[in-house]
Structures are given as structure tokens and as C-alpha cells.
Amino acid sequence: MNRAGSRLCLVEDDPIMGESLMLRFQLEGIQADWFVSAAEALVATENFDYSLLLSDIKLPDISGQEMYQTLLKRSSAPPSTLFITGFGSIDQAVELLKLGARDYITKPFDLDDLLGKLRSISPELFEFESIAGAENVLGISASMLTIQQTLRQVAGHDVSVLITGESGVGKEYVANYSHRCDKQRKQQPFEAVNCAGLVENLLEAELFGYEKGAFTGAVRKHRGVFERADGGCLFLDEIGDMPVSMQAKLLRVIQDGSLHRIGGEQAIQVNTRLISATNRDLKKAVLSGEFREDLFFRINVIHLEIPPLRDRPEDIAWFAHRFIVEYAWAHEEQHFLSPAAEDYLLSRSWPGNIRQLRHCIERACILASQEVLGPRDLGQEQFDGEEVFAVSDADLKGQLQEHEKRVILHALDVHQWRIVETAEHLGISRKNLWEKMRRYTIQPPVDLLNNSANPVDVVPE
Incomplete structure (x- = not known):
């Protein structure tokens, strides 16, 4: 077996969560390999001696518990293991602790909380040598x-x-x-x-x-x-x-x-x-x-x-993709940049630099009605120079939230407050729509709640 050094093995089949975790690991200087199935991870752990295994309990082939039991049969000293679990599988996580797993974390979780657990279990992951080859922590220019x-x-x-x-x-x-x-x-x-x-x-x-x-x-x-x-x-x-x-x-x-x-x-x-x-x-x-x-x-x-963003155009698309991944992690919404959108981003002068680019991407993700972002989603038609971004951070956030609330209300009216249909129309999950409705205190009209002929979806507790 080859020694992988201070390296983490991530087993996660959700592409959004997996990509988000790998990005954060890169920014923290953690060397990690990502696998989407237990079978792939079991092959990797046969060839490499990982410091830590971070795995979802629910996997597409076999469960995280079955994978861990296989590791125990294979070796008396498997890698330190931390499991990601939902509320429904906490009992299973507790059983894994009895088998020898180090800890578990329940979804949804804060990334900083996860990093704290990783640091306590395997502090060597955070040694500086691990980022020696991570050449795109601050950019790729x-x-x-x-x-x-x-x-x-x-x-x-x-x-x-x-x-x-x-x-x-x-x-x-x-x-x-x-x-x-x-x-x-x-x-x-x-x-x-x-x-x-x-x-x-x-x-x-x-x-x-x-x-x-x-x-x-x-x-x-x-x-x-x-x-x-x-x-x-x-x-x-x-x-x-x-x-x-x-x-x-x-x-x-x-x-x-x-x-x-x-x-x-x-x-x-x-x-x-x-x-x-x-x-x-x-x-x-x-x-x-x-x-x-x-x-x-x-x-x-x-x-x-630090040079301005306009003088290092190769960093523009890199940061844009990073911000999209961060938004996906926070809101459970996946987006991608079309080639035309990337060209449009490169054509901008970005006087507000990375902060302005982040706001542009966040605005596009909030208002877009589809996964693939085009130039219009990035504000192409609204720009006449750069003055549209000459607002404070708080002003911009407030404007985006107000606009998002109006978009949601309009979609709810169109679909007569049917949550599933509205969520599909907006291109977001039902759970995510309910979270946004709670955030903006959007409540169904009383007459719709009492209308048995045209009932709205039940609000989940």
C-alpha cells in the first residue's frame, strides 16, 4: 500500500456537495480525493493509506456502514472515519460510532463546523505542506x-x-x-x-x-x-x-x-x-x-x-465558477456558465473587482429561471457603463432580496399557490422554495387555505 500522506478520502455522490467540499478543502490546503461510490473508495483505500475518510452514509451502491464494515474486515487500523448523515439516519451513525468511527455530522451543516471536526480528528491534514501544489488558491493568473x-x-x-x-x-x-x-x-x-x-x-x-x-x-x-x-x-x-x-x-x-x-x-x-x-x-x-x-x-x-481583476482576466472565470459553487452549497441550486456568459464576463472592466464579480454572480443565480446562465442573466441588457453597481453591499443585497420576493410571489400567483408546480417553474427544489417563503414571510391567502376545491400544498413542519 502506498502512503497517501496527510490526505483525505471523500465519498459523496451528490455533485453539488462534493464539488463544494472539494473547493473548500482546496482553499484550506487539504489534499483530498473525491469518489462518488463506495466501490471506488474501497479500491482507493486498498492502494493508499488515507489519514481520514469522510463519507455520506447513503451511497448509490452500498451504504456507508457496509463500506466501513468492509474496511474493518480488511484492516485492524482503518483510516479515521467521519460520517455525514441526515436526521433519519442518526441511529445508524451512532451504531457506526460503536463500531469505531470517530464522529458524525448531521445535514445541513456549517462548513466551519465540519472543518473543526476534521481538525480535531486529523490535524495533520491542515499542515502547510499539503498546499504546496495547490497553485490556484488565490487565483490562477x-x-x-x-x-x-x-x-x-x-x-x-x-x-x-x-x-x-x-x-x-x-x-x-x-x-x-x-x-x-x-x-x-x-x-x-x-x-x-x-x-x-x-x-x-x-x-x-x-x-x-x-x-x-x-x-x-x-x-x-x-x-x-x-x-x-x-x-x-x-x-x-x-x-x-x-x-x-x-x-x-x-x-x-x-x-x-x-x-x-x-x-x-x-x-x-x-x-x-x-x-x-x-x-x-x-x-x-x-x-x-x-x-x-x-x-x-x-x-x-x-x-x-494585488492587481485589479481587469489586469488578470484568467482569474475572472475561475472566481465566477467558485462563486457559483459557493451559492449552490448555500442554496441547493445548481448553475453553470454558458460559453457566451464567460465571454461576457471577460468583456467587462470590473471596477469593483472581485467583490463586484461576486455580486454579479449571486444576482444571476437568484434571478435566473434555468440552470445555464447566459449574458442576460449576468445583466448584459442593464449595463450602460459600470454605474449600476455603484451601490453599497447592503443596498445591493436588499435590492436582490426584494426582487427575489417579487419573482416568487408572481410565480405563486400564476400557479395558484401550488408549491410543487411553483418550485418546478422557478427551477428550485420544493424545500428551497419553502425556505425562501419563510425568509420573506410569504403566507398563502386565507381563502386559498380554506378552498378545498383548489387546495395549496401543506406547509411542512
Whole structure:
């Protein structure tokens, strides 16, 4: 048997769940092989010694329990196994625990909860070496591969990193990736704070914390992000917008490695790696006196410039497909991009970068009436320049939700509130339609509920 190293074996016949899990594993740096049947997995486990087996209990050929029993007969030390189960098969999952399985997780589940279980069972899956070949974690363009390589090279060195680039290019995600590259710190907290989102006194309290009674409203002690990130990484977004007076206090903490909470007298030692980001030109800000030169040199040991999306077109389709998979995972709706849709995405300039692309894909998935997305679904007819996206994140989300509610109400009226027919018309599952109706508090009219000649579907409990 060949040693697969720190590798996961996934057995899942649902294409949406399988693809979503594999994408998240890739982003987490977990090496994994995906099989859609127990037979395929049993062949693979004969040839490779996997660290962990993650399997659905219900499979198309034999059950996960039968597969696990086969593994037990074959070897006295099968891979650590975690099962995915529905509510109806919890008893079966408990039986598997008695047989030796490590744990189970019940659908629907949060991906972070699953990762927590995987980490506790097989922490070696999360070792950095496993992502050495995952060359498309941040994108597939040459510029992003170079940035990934740089981050891997500086991993483990306590040097400050400055990330610059336009709004929406994914600076926080790059910072988080840098944290995960650091073997010594990645198990410790990653804290983030937006320096432009808080007024100066609140920013100081969030950075350094405060003692009980330090000011009106300070009813208890508060640990700032420097303390909370002790041993890990602190990400200061939009550091170029930090007031000059706050810059001096930040510099002192960086230099001394200690801080005083507001209202406190005791020096608190902190060991925090600093990653900063801005969309401003800090060199110009230094010349104009808006940014301290000594702080600039402190935070700018390693400088990474993230290019705008328009300058790396090969990443556009990659991110679009990734966002479609993420939407499918969250909403149980599968979509695909037509070749014409991909061409249309490549023709756009994307001034809002990755954030704008994500909104475009989410909007298309919400409003599309079919699985295959075309240029019209992506807003081709609505664009006259790029101003249609000049709205805040909250505004866009609200508009999309309101439009989705109107579409659902119209479809329900057309089909006289017959849920199965309406769901088929909208191209979504009956369960997903009910979830959306609950979310938007859509209730059938009373006269329809009482009309035995034309009854609506019963709302599931």
C-alpha cells in the first residue's frame, strides 16, 4: 500500500456537495480525493493509506456502514472515519460510532463546523505542506501565483506585510492566506479591524482594549484586537485612513511589543504578527504628512500589490465558477456558465473587482429561471457603463432580496399557490422554495387555505 500522506478520502455522490467540499478543502490546503461510490473508495483505500475518510452514509451502491464494515474486515487500523448523515439516519451513525468511527455530522451543516471536526480528528491534514501544489488558491493568473509563492517564502518569519490594491481585490483574503501559511501562528487567532470604519476613540478601544470604568459605558474589561490576536496575526485594513495621532500609538506598540489598555497602568506584552492593507498610495501620504514615515517603514517590510481583476482576466472565470459553487452549497441550486456568459464576463472592466464579480454572480443565480446562465442573466441588457453597481453591499443585497420576493410571489400567483408546480417553474427544489417563503414571510391567502376545491400544498413542519 502506498502512503497517501496527510490526505483525505471523500465519498459523496451528490455533485453539488462534493464539488463544494472539494473547493473548500482546496482553499484550506487539504489534499483530498473525491469518489462518488463506495466501490471506488474501497479500491482507493486498498492502494493508499488515507489519514481520514469522510463519507455520506447513503451511497448509490452500498451504504456507508457496509463500506466501513468492509474496511474493518480488511484492516485492524482503518483510516479515521467521519460520517455525514441526515436526521433519519442518526441511529445508524451512532451504531457506526460503536463500531469505531470517530464522529458524525448531521445535514445541513456549517462548513466551519465540519472543518473543526476534521481538525480535531486529523490535524495533520491542515499542515502547510499539503498546499504546496495547490497553485490556484488565490487565483490562477501568473501575478497571483507569484504572490502566493512570496507568501509561502515569508511564512514563519515574523515580518510585517503591507498589501495594497484597489477596493474589492481581496486584500483581506490574501492576508488570511498569509496567516494560514505560517506554521507557528496559523493555529492562533486571526483578528481583523477596519481602521476606516471606526472613529478615533472607538478605534483606540478596539485596538488596545480598556479597563472597567475607563470611561462612561466601560462596564467591564475589554481586550483589544492586539491581545485577542496574541500569538497569531492582526490584520489592519485601510490603515492609510488611520488618524495620525493613532498612528503614533500604533507605532509604539509595534516597537515595544507591549500596550496599555485605556485606563490601565500595567504594560501587557503582545506577540502579534502585523499585516496591513490600504487602497491609498502611502508614499504620497507620507510626503503630504498624512502618514508617519517611521510607521510606513515598520509595516512595509514585505509589500504585495494585488492587481485589479481587469489586469488578470484568467482569474475572472475561475472566481465566477467558485462563486457559483459557493451559492449552490448555500442554496441547493445548481448553475453553470454558458460559453457566451464567460465571454461576457471577460468583456467587462470590473471596477469593483472581485467583490463586484461576486455580486454579479449571486444576482444571476437568484434571478435566473434555468440552470445555464447566459449574458442576460449576468445583466448584459442593464449595463450602460459600470454605474449600476455603484451601490453599497447592503443596498445591493436588499435590492436582490426584494426582487427575489417579487419573482416568487408572481410565480405563486400564476400557479395558484401550488408549491410543487411553483418550485418546478422557478427551477428550485420544493424545500428551497419553502425556505425562501419563510425568509420573506410569504403566507398563502386565507381563502386559498380554506378552498378545498383548489387546495395549496401543506406547509411542512
